[in-house]
Amino acid sequence: MQKRNWMTRELVLIIIVVAFMLFLSVSTNFSSRSGIYSFMLDVSPTIVAAIALAMVIFTGNIDISAGTISGFVAYTAGSLAKSGMPLWIFLPAGMLIGMLLAGLNGFITVKFKVPSIVVTLAMNMVHIGFYATFLPQSGWIENLGTNFTWFGRGRFFELIPYTFVGAIAVAILFMFIMKYTKFGMSLYAVGGNRRSAVYSGINPDRTVMKVFLVEGLLLGISAVMKATTRSEVMPSVFVGRELFFIAAALVGGVSIFGGVGKIVGALFGAMLVYLLSIAMIYLGFQDYYQFAIQGGIILIAVYITVIDVEKMKKTFRRKKRHVITTGEGE
Amino acid sequence: MDQTTNTKNILKIEGIYKAFPGVQALSDVHIELRESEVHAVCGENGAGKSTLMKIITGVHKPDEGTILLQGDPLKVKDPNDAYSKGIAIIYQESSLFPDLTVLENMFMGHEIEKPLLPFFKKASMIDYPAMRKKARAIFNRLGMDLDLDTKITNLGVATKQMVEIAKALSLDSRILILDEPTAALTSKEVDTLFETIKRISGEGVSMLYISHRLDEIFQIADRVTVLRDGQYINTEDVVNVTKPQLVSWMVGRDLDNLYPKEQAEISDVILDVRGMSQEGVIENIGFTLKRGEILGISGLAGAGRTEMAQALCGLRQADSGTIYLNGEEVRIHDYRDALDHGIAYISEDRQKYSLVEPMSVKVNITHKVQDRISNALGIIDEDKENEITETYMNQLDIKAPDGEFIAENLSGGNQQKLSVAKSLAVEPQILILDEPTRGVDVGAKSEIHRIISRLAKAGKSIILISSDLPEILGMSDRVIIIKQGSVVGELMRNELSQEKILEKAL
Ligand SMILES: Nc1ncnc2c1ncn2[C@@H]1O[C@H](COP(=O)(O)OP(=O)(O)OP(=O)(O)O)[C@@H](O)[C@H]1O
Numbered sequence: 001m002q003k004r005n006w007m008t009r010e011l012v013l014i015i016i017v018v019a020f021m022l023f024l025s026v027s028t029n030f031s032s033r034s035g036i037y038s039f040m041l042d043v044s045p046t047i048v049a050a051i052a053l054a055m056v057i058f059t060g061n062i063d064i065s066a067g068t069i070s071g072f073v074a075y076t077a078g079s080l081a082k083s084g085m086p087l088w089i090f091l092p093a094g095m096l097i098g099m100l101l102a103g104l105n106g107f108i109t110v111k112f113k114v115p116s117i118v119v120t121l122a123m124n125m126v127h128i129g130f131y132a133t134f135l136p137q138s139g140w141i142e143n144l145g146t147n148f149t150w151f152g153r154g155r156f157f158e159l160i161p162y163t164f165v166g167a168i169a170v171a172i173l174f175m176f177i178m179k180y181t182k183f184g185m186s187l188y189a190v191g192g193n194r195r196s197a198v199y200s201g202i203n204p205d206r207t208v209m210k211v212f213l214v215e216g217l218l219l220g221i222s223a224v225m226k227a228t229t230r231s232e233v234m235p236s237v238f239v240g241r242e243l244f245f246i247a248a249a250l251v252g253g254v255s256i257f258g259g260v261g262k263i264v265g266a267l268f269g270a271m272l273v274y275l276l277s278i279a280m281i282y283l284g285f286q287d288y289y290q291f292a293i294q295g296g297i298i299l300i301a302v303y304i305t306v307i308d309v310e311k312m313k314k315t316f317r318r319k320k321r322h323v324i325t326t327g328e329g330e
Numbered sequence: 331m332d333q334t335t336n337t338k339n340i341l342k343i344e345g346i347y348k349a350f351p352g353v354q355a356l357s358d359v360h361i362e363l364r365e366s367e368v369h370a371v372c373g374e375n376g377a378g379k380s381t382l383m384k385i386i387t388g389v390h391k392p393d394e395g396t397i398l399l400q401g402d403p404l405k406v407k408d409p410n411d412a413y414s415k416g417i418a419i420i421y422q423e424s425s426l427f428p429d430l431t432v433l434e435n436m437f438m439g440h441e442i443e444k445p446l447l448p449f450f451k452k453a454s455m456i457d458y459p460a461m462r463k464k465a466r467a468i469f470n471r472l473g474m475d476l477d478l479d480t481k482i483t484n485l486g487v488a489t490k491q492m493v494e495i496a497k498a499l500s501l502d503s504r505i506l507i508l509d510e511p512t513a514a515l516t517s518k519e520v521d522t523l524f525e526t527i528k529r530i531s532g533e534g535v536s537m538l539y540i541s542h543r544l545d546e547i548f549q550i551a552d553r554v555t556v557l558r559d560g561q562y563i564n565t566e567d568v569v570n571v572t573k574p575q576l577v578s579w580m581v582g583r584d585l586d587n588l589y590p591k592e593q594a595e596i597s598d599v600i601l602d603v604r605g606m607s608q609e610g611v612i613e614n615i616g617f618t619l620k621r622g623e624i625l626g627i628s629g630l631a632g633a634g635r636t637e638m639a640q641a642l643c644g645l646r647q648a649d650s651g652t653i654y655l656n657g658e659e660v661r662i663h664d665y666r667d668a669l670d671h672g673i674a675y676i677s678e679d680r681q682k683y684s685l686v687e688p689m690s691v692k693v694n695i696t697h698k699v700q701d702r703i704s705n706a707l708g709i710i711d712e713d714k715e716n717e718i719t720e721t722y723m724n725q726l727d728i729k730a731p732d733g734e735f736i737a738e739n740l741s742g743g744n745q746q747k748l749s750v751a752k753s754l755a756v757e758p759q760i761l762i763l764d765e766p767t768r769g770v771d772v773g774a775k776s777e778i779h780r781i782i783s784r785l786a787k788a789g790k791s792i793i794l795i796s797s798d799l800p801e802i803l804g805m806s807d808r809v810i811i812i813k814q815g816s817v818v819g820e821l822m823r824n825e826l827s828q829e830k831i832l833e834k835a836l
């Protein structure tokens with residue numbers, strides 16, 4: 001009998017995240033009250049969006065337009081708040097917009113059998129064009145009141161942002177969904193082997209459609225979390241953010257080929273990606289360098305968490321192999 | 331089973347037609363399945379057996395025809411629908427997810443659920459303890475003990491097959507379809523499976539059973555239906571047919587010699603393997619192989635036959651051992667090295683190692699010989715490519731409209747032929763065949779045997795790994811027997827017998 005392999009990717013990742021935090025605490029004021037607060041505040045929307053992307057990637061799909069969809073959500077929420085609507089109106093409205101736009105991606109992918117990378121890449125451009133052409137002032141809304149910002153700026157015990165609590169709750173909920181629901185299992189099935197999924201009675205098209213809707217819903221939450229930290233909204237600031245979401249999921253050990261990965265990975269992947277950007281700021285790099293260096297570090301992070309653990313596992317397995325292999329098919 | 335007392339039809343299939351682009355897979359096929367009978371379906375590779383089964387389970391839609399389940403028209407939208415109506419299937423191709431665990435695989439798509447909260451019955455969650463319990467019970471019934479948390483990718487072919495069987499049993503169905511369930515199993519596992527089949531057919535489950543191992547049909551089935559080229563040929567009680575009769579229905583002619591071994595000239599030693607070990611897998615394996623010789627490797631599943639072959643070809647790293655090729659020591663680090671030295675290996679697990687499935691037949695046959703057929707710039711000479719493809723498609727009688735046909739859409743047996751073709755195309759000096767005729771019909775089987783013989787006659791050397799004892803007996807010049815990773819015996823052709831091999835292997 002094989003023992004459970006305790007050295008999972010996710011564990012390696014968590015160790016790296018903790019090590020990073022310790023490093024930052026020693027060399028910067030990361031561990032100060034304001035340092036911890038701004039980390040939690042910044043990372044929350046990314047956690048939720050990384051989970052959204054992870055789910056899509058589980059099925060072997062991707063969404064390049066996740067950033068621009070977030071922009072639409074922020075605009076929708078902002079304009080509703082501007083006319084005095086409360087959170088319980090503009091948050092569901094934002095989620096709905098997210099579901100509509102992501103659902104459209106899913107629909108085109110499934111209906112016309114176009115790979116989602118093509119569909120969402122095109123959509124990304126369509127969205128950007130839409131911002132500039134159809135939104136008044138390219139969607140810029142300013143002077144939003146506390147009916148908008150109380151959510152993004154509020155904190156428990158003067159320290160923990162509401163949004164962080166929300167992000168952790170979303171993470172826990174989706175960890176549960178992935179393990180304990182048929183829907184969760186079907187995502188791995190469709191991404192793992194489409195033919196086998198069909199043979200198991202799972203409808204891949206319907207599953208892909210569903211996952212895009214869930215992604216849209218989560219992007220809605222994520223974008224509202226992000227937008228409500230400020231009293232103005234500008235859709236174009238969300239352009240390109242999908243790269244962080246995707247990077248967070250991949251760094252978290254979600255396989256880009258589908259079928260493999262864990263929500264907890266996306267959670268800590270998001271943290272690692274954010275810690276990197278904080279480190280950059282503390283170290284005083286300028287924006288452009290930041291991007292380049294971050295890209296490089298993400299590559300290294302993916303390498304450490306994915307490739308190396310696989311190697312380690314192999315060495316492990318080689319030692320254990322005979323235990324598993326004897327008595328089995330040769 | 332006795333059929334006289336029980337002739338109620340549970341499933342009645344009539345006038346089924348199904349065409350794929352370029353292929354009429356089924357025309358006017360009918361079958362009646364009686365309650366609690368085991369009904370075998372026979373036919374050559376590509377006869378349409380799997381297609382018919384997939385129509386029953388809703389994977390494919392028939393172009394025409396009706397299916398009656400206990401007298402009522404059966405309309406299945408998708409496989410899930412079929413499951414819910416009590417029809418389960420073990421597909422010929424793997425339906426497992428390599429990155430998921432045994433438990434997750436067994437219940438994928440039909441997980442056992444319980445209410446999320448005791449007072450709120452609408453929302454439900456997967457009930458792992460219940461699934462675990464049921465899975466254990468099923469594996470007990472199959473007489474095996476398996477860690478339910480192992481990932482499928484860590485299992486061997488035979489164990490994977492047992493998981494597939496367990497998966498189908500977990501559905502508690504009235505009709506069970508088995509599409510070549512034994513192709514990857516050894517005799518002991520086959521026995522266990524047959525016991526299970528007998529037991530559940532006694533419990534009232536009806537079965538459609540597809541196999542190319544004709545002996546099994548006589549052993550397990552009550553009736554047999556034969557298909558040929560997508561057409562219905564005959565249905566008969568098994569007690570009333572003989573094996574030659576069955577074969578002639580399948581191939582449409584009488585088949586002469588099943589193991590057409592020709593005498594080849596066996597000369598000097600070409601390969602000499604000494605002291606090859608890998609901890610826990612193989613131990614101090616040594617043997618020689620002569621030019622023109624067919625060396626059979628026999629042994630139980632798990633004895634280390636495949637591991638030995640893989641270590642020899644650089645597909646697995648041995649801890650120690652030396653390999654002499656034509657008297658000179660060679661080092662083989664990876665499979666590329668093996669190919670460079672003229673050693674080719676045909677894997678038993680064609681889906682995992684051998685075929686580039688979504689690619690064309692042509693790409694599959696020629697992709698290992700690209701160097702040979704491309705010019706200095708690396709551009710492939712298409713004429714040569716087509717020529718090679720055609721040669722091997724003809725030689726092995728691969729049933730596909732043309733070389734552009736996608737390998738994935740070939741029938742199972744034709745995929746096996748394709749994977750043989752792929753290794754023949756590299757024109758190796760030494761060819762290692764690991765279960766080369768698994769899932770291959772009688773006609774093609776004798777064709778593959780003829781090719782093996784011909785290769786030996788042309789001075790090539792063959793290592794033939796097979797669980798099919800008649801095949802080993804019929805083809806080998808010499809047999810070595812492997813048990814628990816070591817060579818435990820060697821028999822020359824004139825001293826070969828089934829008993830002697832089994833005695834050493836057990
Ligand atoms: N999805 C598909 N697309 C195109 N052709 C197909 C497809 N599936 C099967 N075929 C063709 O239909 C014919 C019948 O195939 P089928 O798999 O039913 O044969 P089989 O009797 O099961 O053979 P085997 O014994 O080799 O498994 C073959 O010629 C095969 O190439």
Ligand SMILES: [Mg+2]
Binds near residue numbers: 422743
């Ligand atoms: Mg078949």
